[in-house]
Amino acid sequence: MPTPIISKRAPIYADVPDEKWNDWRWQLSNRLNTAEDIEKVLPITDSERKALQTQGLFRVDVTPYFISLVDPDDPNDPVRKQIIPVAEELNAFTSMMEDSLAEDRHSPVPGLVHRYPDRVLMLVTTQCASYCRYCTRSRIVGDPGQTFNRQDFEMQIDYLKRTPQVRDVLLSGGDPLVLAPKILEELLTRLREIPHIEIVRIGSRVPVFMPMRITQELCDMLAKFHPLWLNIHVNHPNEITKELADACDRMSRAGIPLGNQSVLLAGVNDCVHMQRELVQKLTRIRVRPYYLYQCDLVEGSGHFRTPVAKGIEIIEGLRGHTSGYAVPQYIVDAPGGGGKIPVTPNYMLSMSDHKVIVRNYEGYVTTYEEPTEYKSHDPKTCKFCQNKRPEPGQTGLTGLLDGDKMFIKPEGFDELHNRDGIEHRLKDENKWKPLGIGSGKSD
Ligand SMILES: *Cc1c(COP(=O)(O)O)cnc(C)c1O
Numbered sequence: 001m002p003t004p005i006i007s008k009r010a011p012i013y014a015d016v017p018d019e020k021w022n023d024w025r026w027q028l029s030n031r032l033n034t035a036e037d038i039e040k041v042l043p044i045t046d047s048e049r050k051a052l053q054t055q056g057l058f059r060v061d062v063t064p065y066f067i068s069l070v071d072p073d074d075p076n077d078p079v080r081k082q083i084i085p086v087a088e089e090l091n092a093f094t095s096m097m098e099d100s101l102a103e104d105r106h107s108p109v110p111g112l113v114h115r116y117p118d119r120v121l122m123l124v125t126t127q128c129a130s131y132c133r134y135c136t137r138s139r140i141v142g143d144p145g146q147t148f149n150r151q152d153f154e155m156q157i158d159y160l161k162r163t164p165q166v167r168d169v170l171l172s173g174g175d176p177l178v179l180a181p182k183i184l185e186e187l188l189t190r191l192r193e194i195p196h197i198e199i200v201r202i203g204s205r206v207p208v209f210m211p212m213r214i215t216q217e218l219c220d221m222l223a224k225f226h227p228l229w230l231n232i233h234v235n236h237p238n239e240i241t242k243e244l245a246d247a248c249d250r251m252s253r254a255g256i257p258l259g260n261q262s263v264l265l266a267g268v269n270d271c272v273h274m275q276r277e278l279v280q281k282l283t284r285i286r287v288r289p290y291y292l293y294q295c296d297l298v299e300g301s302g303h304f305r306t307p308v309a310k311g312i313e314i315i316e317g318l319r320g321h322t323s324g325y326a327v328p329q330y331i332v333d334a335p336g337g338g339g340k341i342p343v344t345p346n347y348m349l350s351m352s353d354h355k356v357i358v359r360n361y362e363g364y365v366t367t368y369e370e371p372t373e374y375k376s377h378d379p380k381t382c383k384f385c386q387n388k389r390p391e392p393g394q395t396g397l398t399g400l401l402d403g404d405k406m407f408i409k410p411e412g413f414d415e416l417h418n419r420d421g422i423e424h425r426l427k428d429e430n431k432w433k434p435l436g437i438g439s440g441k442s443d
Pocket of ligand 1: 113
């Protein structure tokens with residue numbers, strides 16, 4: 001596999017001096033957002049023109065660096081599809097939602113999503129370097145009037161201070177790395193003053209849209225706040241350039257572990273062989289594939305959706321076929337706020353007493369003999385069992401296994417199965433009278 005090469009600039013940028021091209025502020029202020037702008041770089045299709053001229057479309061903005069990765073002669077270019085809208089974006093589809101992950105319902109204070117027991121998602125800005133057409137937060141992202149808000153921030157910090165079960169804060173948005181450097185530093189400083197926050201994570205596509213933002217100065221600043229982790233967002237091997245590789249190298253040298261989250265997108269990366277190349281290229285630049293997401297049921301993303309089977313097929317083609325480090329977890333983020341659910345091919349085929357039947361990636365089917373006498377550790381004397389962190393209301397199946405509770409009931413279960421007095425209720429509703437109960441004579 002060749003090492004990544006410096007990306008070429010689109011011809012209209014040929015005369016931009018290097019100091020400007022490599023200055024992230026220049027990249028931000030020269031973003032393209034209209035049909036006229038984009039047409040200077042590549043011939044646009046009728047579908048793209050129609051979308052770009054539609055009022056109220058989710059915001060468009062592309063950095064000169066990122067649009068230069070598009071092959072202007074290919075209307076199906078995988079980079080192009082991610083950032084230039086097409087008319088299909090305006091189509092509704094069944095089960096489409098505005099806030100498909102029910103994030104707003106999980107927000108105790110504005111911009112803070114507390115969904116899981118020990119970690120929160122903190123939305124620190126609505127701005128991005130460029131806008132992904134399939135954005136799961138298109139309901140809030142892109143609005144220039146609504147960027148970093150000090151009052152919301154103080155409320156977020158206050159919530160975190162009084163919520164000691166939060167040990168992990170994930171900064172997202174929008175993109176935290178487009179914040180003014182001073183604001184970002186202040187934000188991290190304030191988070192680090194809260195003793196129970198053990199790790200801070202940043203989710204950012206800035207390294208991909210604008211690698212010149214990842215300066216040594218920024219890396220030195222971030223390194224003051226360790227342990228700090230960062231996930232980037234690469235969907236296709238064409239996004240892995242020398243510039244991105246260098247940016248990742250600077251962050252890795254600053255001690256920031258890097259992961260990648262990608263979204264499975266029809267016509268962009270719904271190919272097992274392309275995915276194999278993507279994850280291998282990522283590990284070469286020391287980025288660990290973390291999650292591959294099924295596309296959310298969000299407005300504007302209908303034409304990007306694939307069947308879940310496509311994700312299974314991709315994981316089937318990765319696990320065992322390439323380095324374990326290169327295999328992401330495939331995730332369906334459950335609509336309605338169910339949260340992230342890992343979905344995998346089946347490797348466990350059957351089981352009996354003391355025996356399981358498993359298969360590997362090659363289809364080799366084998367048995368694993370389990371011990372006939374297993375003596376489990378003793379939870380009564382285990383100090384970890386004794387000191388486990390409480391997860392009020394969220395212990396789930398672990399709670400069942402632990403013996404904390406015996407069952408989990410679906411909504412309405414008790415009412416449905418409480419037959420006591422049902423005759424009475426039904427009579428009141430005057431719908432149906434049970435035969436032969438109570439009266440002793442038939443009507
Ligand atoms: C994705 C997400 C997280 C982080 O989940 P991990 O599986 O720990 O990476 C936390 N909170 C919310 C609301 C999320 O959507």
